[in-house]
Amino acid sequence: MDRPEVPELAPPDRTLMGPGPSDVHPRVLRAMATPLVGHLDPAFVEIMDETQELLRYAFRTDNEWTIPVSGTGSASMEAAIGNVVEPGETMLVPTNGYFGGRMAEMARRAGGEVVEVDAPWGEPLNPADVADAFDEYQPDVFGFVHAETSTGVRQPDVPELTGIAHDHDAVVIADCVTSLGGVELRVDEWDIDVAYAGPQKCLSCPPGASPLTLSDDAMEKVLSRxxxxxxxxLDLSLLEGYWGDERAYHHTAPVTNVYALREALRLVAEEGIERRWERHRETAGALKAGVEAMGVGLEPDDEYWLPSLNAVSVPDGVDDAAVIDDLLDGYDLEIASGLGDLAGEILRVGCMGHSARPANVSLLVSALGTALRDRGADVDVAAGAETVAERL
Amino acid sequence: MDRPEVPELAPPDRTLMGPGPSDVHPRVLRAMATPLVGHLDPAFVEIMDETQELLRYAFRTDNEWTIPVSGTGSASMEAAIGNVVEPGETMLVPTNGYFGGRMAEMARRAGGEVVEVDAPWGEPLNPADVADAFDEYQPDVFGFVHAETSTGVRQPDVPELTGIAHDHDAVVIADCVTSLGGVELRVDEWDIDVAYAGPQKCLSCPPGASPLTLSDDAMEKVLSRxxxxxxxxLDLSLLEGYWGDERAYHHTAPVTNVYALREALRLVAEEGIERRWERHRETAGALKAGVEAMGVGLEPDDEYWLPSLNAVSVPDGVDDAAVIDDLLDGYDLEIASGLGDLAGEILRVGCMGHSARPANVSLLVSALGTALRDRGADVDVAAGAETVAERL
Structure with a gap:
């Protein structure tokens, strides 16, 4: 217990192209350096209102119950599942990625029964399978992952899935961690009851306050447990006292993280949400084209490609961990390995928010191509770089 | 869902002398503006190690299991109670303040039975009462509040309390939210098994990553549930994979909040923990003397006075809410009202971390005296100001 001698904070200057966090915009960093006001200060109440309004815009919802949860994305996920699923209820979850498994785990801890609808890792759910699972199990709650960070799969046909669930009077919870602010997502139009997200993906905000939205009906279920x-x-009936009209003390809100989220969402509003989706498609599209031009595959079909998270196939004989280390050591560039069923099979390359920029994509394709070549893959680095330059 | 027009972030410039958050040191604010690295980056792993080492220093412990929990103080509180208390076990909690009640609520939700040891709001626990409660109930877990933010009471006799608990083989959980880094606290020497805190009190760090420490024995209980x-x-057995040797992904750590906590703890180490306790006694002592010189009372006895949170008696006939508003509107100065049994009876004036400075204390005593006088109290503002000037 001697007095520790710890040097000044000086982390390396990374380019973040992994599954999150993504690069943070300088305006958001600056917002985090703002001196604090109290969490019950009238000035903070106004900041809360503005943040909620901006969150509704990003989620495409009019839900009154739209708040940042005081924690990272897994906290907003547990707030959703832990409040909606009551002991003895049944939740239907997907098996096609890491985060469906986490949904199952959280539902069990909430006292729920878990049933599954299957699809392979790397593919989306088939609505027919979801319909069959509903007929077989009659679940009370249906969870699906809109943007699977572990596989790079975007779930299409969302309105069809929510339609099936609502025909069976189930509540729909959507994991939008890697889609909010980067990939088309329309909570109201698609009839999603509950959606949660992380701030450190396509919103490019440091983790710590995580978006959650619930419809009036979903909130009524929560309030009548x-x-x-x-x-x-994470009790939403208690948080209702703080974020609702009463402004009663529940816990100390992470004031600085709310400042940051507000600024990140202002950037979304300034750009325009649809223009932002388009930018992700364009920049990630150049990334995808560049990788493919080098002769390297991207795992998911075009039909359910997820621009914010690209699953690059690991070429035969290449050590994925060595490539990741080469990029970090040689280029200060972060990407990530595959998880679960896809460990060793894919490299996960994010293209999110402030990281979805031409400079990042250009660096990524050149550096990744070089590292793969150096590690024994047969890749045409120049073709990749040229394709990116043409596209951007 | 029109594009919201939200102005640039420009909160008022407050002086924070409430129950937290306290004023944040400029170095900590600057640390929060640092660009992020990934939560699994080797550079971040080093930052995690350094933060843990600094936390151990502040807690006065060698506990390996010393981490920041990814949430505000209530999250570290729930991590402590929710992991230690198993379904069917009995937890003994105090009734002498708001946070004992919250302990009870969390223990129930963890599946535990709750029994109580009584003391009035505004007084500490009496060890004899704790011993009686142990004889009567034989609880598995004993929780107490070292620094009660709702009443301004510091619990003395901690080694006596932990001794009683250990004689009965119970695990001791201490709420140190408002003591860590500001008031004498010796986790190892006092034989506290589990202690949690908030960063936004005497550490003067923005809320979002909250200190928690567990002894090996307590962690063994958690790991053998x-x-x-x-x-x-908040499952510590899963967090063990991330903060332990394995560094396995559990959830995305709030990178920026860890940066901030590390910097706040560096300031603690530079000052020296014992010197820092002394500074709190000195500055809060001047505050206390100034308030008393004006003819206004401070609630708790000197014997269990809590320097970091001063419970100022509301003079007869004075509207406490009006005084609080006057200070905020007229001086940009935040203090807070009483809670629970002490609502309307006390004003809560913090003196924590970077807020425990002569300038803040001087402003506080003069402004508070003036506001009380303007709202009808018979106070000698000049005597208060003079006393503060002499003491500081």
Missing amino acids: EAPPRSWY | EAPPRSWY
Whole structure:
């Protein structure tokens, strides 16, 4: 217990093209350096209102119940599942990626029964399979992952999925961690009851306050639970007192993270949400074209390609961990390995928010091509670089 | 869902002398503006190690299990209670303040039974009462509040309390939210098994990553639970994979909040923890003397006075809410009202971390005296100001 001698904070200057966090815009960093006001200050209440309004815009929803949860994306996920799923209820979850498995785990801890609808890792759910699962299990809650960060798959046919669930009076929870602010997402139009996200993906905001939205009907279910949810910290009926009209103290909000989220969402509003989706398609499209021009594959079909998270196939004989290390050591460039069923099979390359820029994509394709070549893959680095230059 | 027009972030410039957050040091604000690295980056792993080492220093512990929990103080509180208390176990909690009640609520949600040891709001626990409660209930877990933010009471006799608990083989959980970094606290020497805190009190760090420490024995209890804890997000057996040697992904750590906490703790180490406790006693002592010189009372006895949170008696006939508004509107100065049994009885004046400075104390005593006088109290503002000037 001697007095530790720890040097001044000086982390390396990385370019973040992994599954998140993404590069943070300088305006958001500056917002985080703003001196604090109290979490019950009238000035902060106004900042809360503005943040909620901006969040509704990004989610494409009029839901009154749209808030940042005081924690990282997994906290907004547990707030959704832990409040909506009541003990003894059944939740239907997908098996086509890491985050469906996490949904199952959270539902069980909430006291729920879990049933599954299957699809392979790297493919989306088929609506027919979802319909079959509903007929077989009659679940109370249906969770699906709109943008699977572990596989780079975007779930198409969302309105069809929510339609099936609502025909069976189930509540729909959508994991939008890697889609909010980067990939087309229309909570109201697509009839999603509950959606949660992380701030550190396509919003390019440091993690710590995480978006969550619930429809009035979903919130009514939460407020009329027989037993309280098993987490006090994430109890939405208590948070209602703070974020609602009453402004009652529940816990100390992460003031600085709300400042940051507000600024990140201002950038979304300034750009325009649809223009922002388009920018992600354009820049990630150049990334995809560049990788393919080098002779390297991208895993998912074009039909369910997820611009914000690109699953690059690891060429035969290449050590994926070595490539990741080469990029970090040689270029200060972060990407990530595959998870679960796709470990060793894919490299996960994010293209999110402020990271979805020509400079980042250009660096990524050249550096990745070079590293793959150096590690024994047969890739045409020049063709990749040229394709990116033409596209951007 | 029109594009919202939200102005640039420009909160008022407050002086924070409430129950937290406190004023944040410019170096900590600057750390929050640092660009991010990934939460699995080797550079971040080093930052995690340094933060843990600094936390151990502040807690006065060698506990390996010393981490920041990814959330505000209530998250570290729920991580402590939700992991240690197993379904069917009994937790003994105090009734002498708001936060004992919150302990009870969290223990119930964890599946525990709750029993109580009584003391009035505004007084500490009496060890004899704790011993009686142990004899009567034989609880598995004993929680107490070292620094009660709702009443301004510091619990003395901590080694006596932990001794009683250990004689009965109970695990001791201490709420140190408002003591860590400001008031004498010796986790190892006092034999506290589990302690949690908030960063936004005496550490003067923005909320969002909250200190928690567990002894090896307490962690062994957590790791040998029959059923997993009811929160996935706060499951310490899973967090062990991330903060331990394995560095496995659990959730995305709030990178920026860890940067901030590290910097706030560096300031603690530079000052020296014992010198820092002394500074709190000195500056809060001047505050206390100034308030008393004006003819206004401070609630708790000197014996259990809590320097970081001063419970100023509301003079007869004075509207406490009006005084609070006057200070905010007229001086950009934040203090807070009483809670629960002490609502309307006390004003809560913090003196924490970077707020525990002569300039803040001087402003506080003069402004508070003036506001009380303007609202009808018989106070000697000049005597208060003079006393503060002499003491500081």
